[in-house]
Amino acid sequence: MRRSVALVRLYCLSLLLVLGAVVAGALPQPTLAAVDAFEFETDEQQRRFRQMSDDFRCPMCQNTSLTGSSGGVAEDLRREIYLMIMDGKTDYEIEQFMLERYGDFIFYRPRLTLETVLLWFGPLLFLVLGGWIIFGIIRRAQPMTQEQVALNDEEQQRLKALLDNVKRD
Amino acid sequence: MSRLKLFIPVIVFMVMAVMLWRGLYLDPRTLPSVLIDKPLPDFELPRVEDEALISKADLPDEPFLLNVWGSYCLPCLQENPILMAAKEAGVVPIVGVNYKDKLNLARLWMDDNGSPFDFSIMDADGRLGINLGVYGAPETFIVDGNGVIRYKHIGVIDYKTWDEEIMPALAAVRAEATL
Numbered sequence: 001m002r003r004s005v006a007l008v009r010l011y012c013l014s015l016l017l018v019l020g021a022v023v024a025g026a027l028p029q030p031t032l033a034a035v036d037a038f039e040f041e042t043d044e045q046q047r048r049f050r051q052m053s054d055d056f057r058c059p060m061c062q063n064t065s066l067t068g069s070s071g072g073v074a075e076d077l078r079r080e081i082y083l084m085i086m087d088g089k090t091d092y093e094i095e096q097f098m099l100e101r102y103g104d105f106i107f108y109r110p111r112l113t114l115e116t117v118l119l120w121f122g123p124l125l126f127l128v129l130g131g132w133i134i135f136g137i138i139r140r141a142q143p144m145t146q147e148q149v150a151l152n153d154e155e156q157q158r159l160k161a162l163l164d165n166v167k168r169d
Numbered sequence: 170m171s172r173l174k175l176f177i178p179v180i181v182f183m184v185m186a187v188m189l190w191r192g193l194y195l196d197p198r199t200l201p202s203v204l205i206d207k208p209l210p211d212f213e214l215p216r217v218e219d220e221a222l223i224s225k226a227d228l229p230d231e232p233f234l235l236n237v238w239g240s241y242c243l244p245c246l247q248e249n250p251i252l253m254a255a256k257e258a259g260v261v262p263i264v265g266v267n268y269k270d271k272l273n274l275a276r277l278w279m280d281d282n283g284s285p286f287d288f289s290i291m292d293a294d295g296r297l298g299i300n301l302g303v304y305g306a307p308e309t310f311i312v313d314g315n316g317v318i319r320y321k322h323i324g325v326i327d328y329k330t331w332d333e334e335i336m337p338a339l340a341a342v343r344a345e346a347t348l
Binding site: 060 | 304
């Protein structure tokens, strides 16, 4: 019984951790911006530029967004994004531009495709699986009721006979 | 049956261990190129040698190597002897893309080390590089006679890659062209 309580606690704790990670991931992250002297006409253009520089991954460096990288190609890609924004291209068009040249690697957030389904929902699958196993264990660990423990008449007689035997010896 | 169930964790562990073990040997730096079997992007850029403007139409009409290089790039220097040998033996035409470099430095590099290129395209602002999905020199493409990208090698070419990757890939492209 005590073991199942501990299991439930552990499971709830991991649920909380996952939830915390999701919330933390959704909060806006302050990023160190490489300094570019781009001039925008509207705040909206600037906001889109920042957003996209954060969302694209620098192809040369393994784990940096375009914003955080001072590498040659990142600089060029920021310039391309800037020019495309000023040219009135939509976010979708800019994403396609990047995808056509650098493939899925360029997206920091992997797109939801058939290949990435497991990546996106695998953890959820494990969470459900873990819950299922734990609740299975708990169900089986329920203490038996009085009725289940009670002996029927036949068993009572066998018990009596055994006890009689013991006494006689 | 319930006995078999006991082995499920071991099986799960083994499957994961095998997958992760294989993952250790994947190179995260080689990005699969999405441009394989796509035509080369259009461009109009000066040649390093004489600054004459050239475009896609000026490229060889047989399979050739497109080698992205720069005077700042040490691995490019490293693979230069192999490319030079290939040029001298007339193995395959090689076109250079001088990526994000300065004209005078590029010319100096070619004077110092020899140029394996039929000619080099000057991509000073790196825009042709972006259209080729380049992220750093050296990178080498095999382009067929119709101007379609057929193969991409990222990083330095050594004798092993030349013999085991570049030449077979080139032979395959050539074999297809003669069909």
